[in-house]
Ligand SMILES: Nc1ncnc2c1ncn2[C@@H]1O[C@H](COP(=O)(O)OP(=O)(O)O)[C@@H](O)[C@H]1O
Ligand code: SF4
């Protein structure tokens with residue numbers, strides 16, 4: 001039996017297929033774009049093709065992400081908060097604090113040893129500190145988003161961006177560039193300000209994180225600079241990131257599909 | 264840490280004053296008294312009450328209770344730039360980021376157990392709901408007894424009677440805690456002191472009305488609200504006298520007549536506490552804050568034979584306890600009396 | 612049709628309005644009226660007060676014979692101030708509401724309620740009559756008792772639709788008449804649909820939440836509302852204990868002060884008691900979790916959230932804090948949070 005999880009996020013539409021042993025058979029990450037129905041179909045086709053499986057072999061489908069209601073063939077929709085928790089439990093089981101920063105929101109979950117969510121906090125009021133914000137900053141710095149994560153290497157100043165509103169931060173970055181501030185210092189400043197925001201979200205679910213394993217999922221977990229700044233601001237040696245952080249939500253959805261059948 | 268802050272302030276200012284025994288130095292003397300108060304509040308061997316802004320500090324003082332409003336701590340944290348740390352604590356536990364910054368700082372300090380421990384708490388429903396809510400948190404967190412003074416908004420006979428009865432109850436509450444009854448004689452002295460201070464205050468404010476005004480943007484900053492902490496005592500009288508002398512001296516020496524007072528301003532509500540060079544900015548523009556909304560005497564003299572009623576009337580008569588039209592009328596009166604050109608209203 | 616008296620706060624005793632021959636009209640902060648309150652008031656006021664003022668400024672109100680204001684919090688005081696500007700010809704009465712409960716404040720509030728009663732009778736040129744007041748209170752108490760019964764059913768079992776039905780009854784009492792609400796209530800005591808399982812039992816509280824459709828959404832999002840505490844639900848329908856005192860106004864003062872546990876009123880003998888009350892109500896209603904809906908800039912509530920959070924934590928009751936403007940419109944943004952919360956609680 002095969003199980004499918006689909007995560008329709010604000011930026012990426014991710015799909016994961018798993019088998020009876022919860023092995024990942026295939027995964028896909030594509031842009032959600034304006035027409036999410038089409039992206040859902042495409043993501044599904046991608047994983048089916050990659051695994052060489054027919055649609056009829058899928059036993060159950062769980063959708064998640066902010067577009068979860070748009071997946072017509074779903075058996076149920078589950079929020080990304082529950083799905084990310086499930087997904088991380090599978091790949092980094094010792095996780096107790098999970099940070100998911102996606103395209104337009106950031107979430108922090110506190111998990112019990114069984115991987116159940118016991119508390120969460122979510123920030124979706126504005127783009128501040130999210131993936132979309134980082135993309136705007138990458139544009140201002142004239143680098144690709146994939147390069148942004150290494151841009152802060154060797155930064156020495158303690159610059160912190162004062163504005164977190166995308167519009168203001170963009171002009172702040174531009175004026176810093178104009179003043180001749182080095183790119184790496186600006187990148188570090190950006191990461192620090194995101195870290196501060198994330199840290200305050202973490203504090204809402206856990207006043208004290210001593211001894212708790214912290215992991216991060218969502219596309220922004222690919223940004224090494226941000227991950228490092230967050231671990232620094234939390235005084236942590238390290239924050240765990242899965243190999244493919246952007247599919248954790250879809251993976252969790254697939255596992256929930258499996259568990260719904262197998263109890 | 265705060266105790267040391269005040270202790271150092273007391274030592275530093277005392278040294279400076281000793282170096283200049285002839286000088287008037289009103290503001291220094293005032294800050295010295297407040298630092299002494301701060302020291303007492305942060306020491307353990309006094310009867311301490313943390314209060315709402317409109318609490319009767321003269322009455323409490325006459326019962327040997329060292330008392331202060333919590334917003335004082337908010338201002339202190341802000342001016343020493345330590346508020347940020349407490350803001351975070353308050354915000355992390357769900358207190359809104361856009362609430363009043365004084366209260367957010369105090370709330371953070373309460374949650375972090377960083378407030379000096381009181382013997383009891385006296386809340387006032389005026390001037391604002393948030394202030395009372397913070398005091399409730401304080402009492403809850405520190406497990407302290409609470410007394411509430413409801414300050415009605417409508418100035419009516421019923422309202423005055425209601426508040427004066429509450430004041431009598433407050434006296435019983437305080438006596439229960441301090442194990443000392445109210446001494447009519449001490450209260451009488453405190454009210455006389457308060458009246459003397461009030462008269463001096465009026466004289467001070469009359470001097471500031473002169474054109475050009477003898478004040479600079481700093482000298483009477485946050486004076487009206489904070490001086491109420493001291494007015495029932497001899498120290499309060501001395502401070503008021505020093506300010507009066509200082510202003511008279513400035514007028515006599517024409518120190519400020521040469522100044523470039525181009526614009527006369529009124530400051531509505533209280534001043535900005537965190538380090539921010541607004542006074543200097545205004546000075547550069549030739550703008551002088553000649554009056555603060557809260558620098559005014561809006562009450563009749565206290566009647567020592569009718570202490571509770573007169574304190575009640577005083578508390579209700581403060582313009583920010585009443586409705587907006589009363590407050591606006593008060594602002595208009597000040598605007599005329601001080602012949603101002605404009606006003607600044609900050610949002611804390 | 613009776614002439615209407617407008618009001619905004621749950622501490623307004625509706626029986627007094629009806630006894631004077633008026634109909635009550637609670638002005639809910641729900642309006643398509645343009646955002647104009649900022650012209651008269653500071654922007655840092657709660658959306659409740661701002662929207663009510665918007666309605667007045669846009670004339671989005673039925674004809675009112677007068678307004679009853681209660682100075683329950685700073686925002687409400689300012690609303691009363693602004694009303695003078697927005698509707699200079701409306702008769703207005705502003706009641707002083709004590710912030711704490713003790714014998715002196717009960718005396719004072721009973722005088723305020725008496726003043727309100729006399730004013731209302733005068734506005735309608737009716738002779739003052741305590742008999743009429745007592746009759747209206749009796750009717751109001753019947754309504755309160757029916758509402759309690761429905762709440763009892765709600766907390767025991769999940770009956771789809773019962774929560775929104777209850778809200779409709781309460782809204783009728785707030786904006787139309789106690790008689791009509793009473794008829795509706797008596798028809799509702801038997802639930803229309805059978806009990807169901809599979810929803811997470813949650814206790815909800817906060818300032819206001821008055822749109823019945825909100826409760827249907829909650830059900831769609833897997834919630835079984837076991838009980839609620841808003842000034843538009845149980846806090847509004849306050850049972851007046853007529854035996855509490857010989858003086859009817861003092862009875863009212865006692866009942867409203869003690870039964871209506873709005874965050875703005877404190878029990879001075881037990882600071883932080885509101886947190887205990889929330890825990891108690893959540894437990895009594897068999898809820899597994901608690902959600903608070905707060906309004907931006909509502910100091911009376913926001914400042915008490917830390918205490919409430921602590922108290923719930925101590926009891927290991929999960930807690931979710933949502934901020935909005937108390938209308939349907941802002942609810943959509945909360946879907947993920949609410950669904951994640953119910954997923955977390957389980958059934
Ligand atoms: N290779 C990468 N390097 C750095 N950042 C990345 C990379 N890939 C994705 N991101 C970040 O991840 C964000 C998208 O995260 P994702 O979890 O897919 O969002 P959503 O769930 O909202 O669709 C992007 O806005 C971008 O900032
Ligand atoms: S929340 Fe409280 S004070 Fe505000 S309107 Fe409702 S009952 Fe009145």
Ligand code: SF4
Pocket residue numbers: 657658659660683684685686687818875906908909910911912
């Ligand atoms: S209690 Fe809160 S919601 Fe109600 S009027 Fe006051 S500030 Fe607004």
Ligand SMILES: [Mg+2]
Pocket residue numbers: 007009010065080102103218249
């Ligand atoms: Mg996502």
